[in-house]
Amino acid sequence: MAAKNSFYLTTPIYYVNDAPHIGHAYTTVAGDVLTRWHRAKGEQVWFLTGTDEHGEKVMNAAEKNGVTPQAWCDRLVEEAWKPVWKDLNIANDDFIRTTEVRHESRVQRFLQGLKDAGHIYLAKYEGPYCIGCEEFKLPGDLEEGKCKVHGRPVETLSEENWFFKLSAFVPALIERYTKHPESCEPTSARNEVLSFLHGEVKDLSISRSTFNWGIPVPWDTEQVIYVWFDALLNYATAIGLGDEPGSEGAKKFEEFWPANVHLVGKDILRFHAVIWPAMLMAAGLPVPEKIFAHGWLLVGGEKMSKSKLTGIAPKDITDHFGVDAFRYYFLRAIPFGTDGSFSWEDMGARYTSELANDFGNLASRITAMIEKYSGGTVPAVAHDAGLAKALTDAVEVADKSMLALDFQGGIGAIMEFCKKVNGYVTEKEPWAIAKDESRTVELNEVLYNTIESVRALAVLLHPVMPATCEILWQSIGADTAIGAIADQRISGISTWGQLPEGSAVTKGAVLFPRLEEAK
RNA sequence: GGCGGGAUAGCUCAGUUUGGUAGAGCAAACGGCUCAUAAUCGUUGUGUCCCGGGUUCAAAUCCCGGUUCCGCUACCA
Numbered sequence: 210m211a212a213k214n215s216f217y218l219t220t221p222i223y224y225v226n227d228a229p230h231i232g233h234a235y236t237t238v239a240g241d242v243l244t245r246w247h248r249a250k251g252e253q254v255w256f257l258t259g260t261d262e263h264g265e266k267v268m269n270a271a272e273k274n275g276v277t278p279q280a281w282c283d284r285l286v287e288e289a290w291k292p293v294w295k296d297l298n299i300a301n302d303d304f305i306r307t308t309e310v311r312h313e314s315r316v317q318r319f320l321q322g323l324k325d326a327g328h329i330y331l332a333k334y335e336g337p338y339c340i341g342c343e344e345f346k347l348p349g350d351l352e353e354g355k356c357k358v359h360g361r362p363v364e365t366l367s368e369e370n371w372f373f374k375l376s377a378f379v380p381a382l383i384e385r386y387t388k389h390p391e392s393c394e395p396t397s398a399r400n401e402v403l404s405f406l407h408g409e410v411k412d413l414s415i416s417r418s419t420f421n422w423g424i425p426v427p428w429d430t431e432q433v434i435y436v437w438f439d440a441l442l443n444y445a446t447a448i449g450l451g452d453e454p455g456s457e458g459a460k461k462f463e464e465f466w467p468a469n470v471h472l473v474g475k476d477i478l479r480f481h482a483v484i485w486p487a488m489l490m491a492a493g494l495p496v497p498e499k500i501f502a503h504g505w506l507l508v509g510g511e512k513m514s515k516s517k518l519t520g521i522a523p524k525d526i527t528d529h530f531g532v533d534a535f536r537y538y539f540l541r542a543i544p545f546g547t548d549g550s551f552s553w554e555d556m557g558a559r560y561t562s563e564l565a566n567d568f569g570n571l572a573s574r575i576t577a578m579i580e581k582y583s584g585g586t587v588p589a590v591a592h593d594a595g596l597a598k599a600l601t602d603a604v605e606v607a608d609k610s611m612l613a614l615d616f617q618g619g620i621g622a623i624m625e626f627c628k629k630v631n632g633y634v635t636e637k638e639p640w641a642i643a644k645d646e647s648r649t650v651e652l653n654e655v656l657y658n659t660i661e662s663v664r665a666l667a668v669l670l671h672p673v674m675p676a677t678c679e680i681l682w683q684s685i686g687a688d689t690a691i692g693a694i695a696d697q698r699i700s701g702i703s704t705w706g707q708l709p710e711g712s713a714v715t716k717g718a719v720l721f722p723r724l725e726e727a728k
Numbered sequence: 729g730g731c732g733g734g735a736u737a738g739c740u741c742a743g744u745u746u747g748g749u750a751g752a753g754c755a756a757a758c759g760g761c762u763c764a765u766a767a768u769c770g771u772u773g774u775g776u777c778c779c780g781g782g783u784u785c786a787a788a789u790c791c792c793g794g795u796u797c798c799g800c801u802a803c804c805a
Binding site: 401559574722 | 799
């Protein structure tokens with residue numbers, strides 16, 4: 210595969226039977242931070258998110274609310290989903306909805322292609338069916354022959370469905386995950402996938418005839434395409450899957466496919482690591498480079514859920530801590546890939562310690578000192594070998610970690626540097642030097658080295674906390690002196706001495722005010 | 729039932745591959761400093777390393793057995 214300078218990342222498309230909670234936001238923020246990091250590396254980035262709008266559950270939710278499925282989706286997308294991403298400062302390049310024509314037509318074309326190539330066949334699906342649930346049940350859904358949900362006996366029903374020859378791709382999938390372990394991470398997730406593949410994998414029923422909220426099977430319009438088959442394709446339809454050579458869509462697809470990373474929650478790992486690549490293989494397309502399954506956010510030790518009143522809306526948290534603290538906290542506190550416990554206490558502790566005391570306060574003390582001791586302008590460029598080295602190391606570790614989706618490690622390295630700068634200031638005691646007029650040169654050096662370190666911190670933390678770092682960037686005069694923060698490159702951060710002498714520094718409002726006891 | 733992962737300081741966790749006096753951050757206590765957001769810097773303490781056996785000069789680490797939590801998978805039907 211030719212080395213390309215593009216980076217294509219997707220979040221799952223979220224199922225619109227309800228409003229987003231912090232679990233959805235966790236995935237999307239992670240995607241946003243990672244894509245912002247790649248943009249800061251100068252890569253051509255495409256970041257896709259969207260909504261999954263077909264299927265029986267959406268149809269039922271709409272019915273219960275007395276509206277058509279389309280109206281239901283339109284309302285949730287416009288009033289709940291898109292606004293939340295806007296509030297969280299998510300810089301997605303596209304937002305796909307599976308009810309859009311661009312998606313539906315490409316899905317149909319893709320499916321027709323698979324059928325023409327012989328990967329689709331008609332067969333009778335027979336199994337236990339619960340009238341109450343109006344769906345076929347799996348053995349695990351049953352208890353003593355009765356539906357667990359309704360506690361009533363199931364009937365054996367059969368339905369003619371179209372099947373995808375999933376089983377035919379098992380050997381190729383096993384080979385893929387064995388030879389390219391990085392294509393499914395973390396390791397625990399890959400092992401689960403492999404263990405599943407080594408079991409008995411059955412062909413997949415990809416159509417339904419019991420309801421009609423979905424994309425019609427092109428050659429059998431009595432049936433609609435199974436919602437997962439439809440949904441997975443969004444990653445490719447959004448960038449022009451199957452379009453005429455030479456068209457805009459085809460160019461985009463050429464540029465960005467295969468996706469570099471599909472971020473998924475661990476509950477939907479198998480769809481992405483088994484079904485999706487098999488679909489692509491069947492179509493003769495390259496498979497995604499990496500499926501990354503992150504963990505769940507736990508509240509009180511349990512997976513968040515609406516029914517247990519643990520479904521927290523992002524706004525509940527951002528109203529108190531602010532958007533940037535939200536973005537920071539989950540990626541900083543939880544190793545990506547393992548479950549993590551959310552608690553107001555822990556978030557409050559980390560906010561105070563790391564954002565207010567370490568980072569925010571460092572910005573306050575240096576801007577205040579430059580105003581007080583240097584007339585509000587950056588003094589002559591100076592150099593401190595210790596800080597410069599620490600910065601170089603921090604950038605190196607942070608970059609390596611972020612690229613590996615180790616957000617905790619990456620942010621940790623940056624914050625370690627921040628602490629080091631605080632230590633430098635305390636040790637040099639600029640306030641003491643300032644009392645001796647013969648030591649002005651020395652004083653200016655300390656001030657310069659500190660503000661220059663803050664310049665680097667602003668760029669390093671920009672992908673994680675864009676709004677706050679932008680404010681900081683302005684307040685140290687960097688915007689005027691060296692250009693927009695968004696144009697700064699990771700590779701250039703550790704070049705010492707960028708903030709020029711004379712830049713205007715103003716001590717603005719504190720970046721992360723101390724908060725009253727959380728909740 | 730099978731496979732896999734976890735149980736370590738008040739809290740979150742690292743350390744277990746390659747045995748050698750038990751670690752980090754946060755919280756706590758004490759000291760320094762006063763540029764800063766009652767901030768920051770330094771120092772300090774903290775442990776039946778889930779339980780019971782075994783191997784060894786020496787076990788959080790290796791072996792056997794058990795408890796408990798979690799994930800994947802299967803089956804009972």
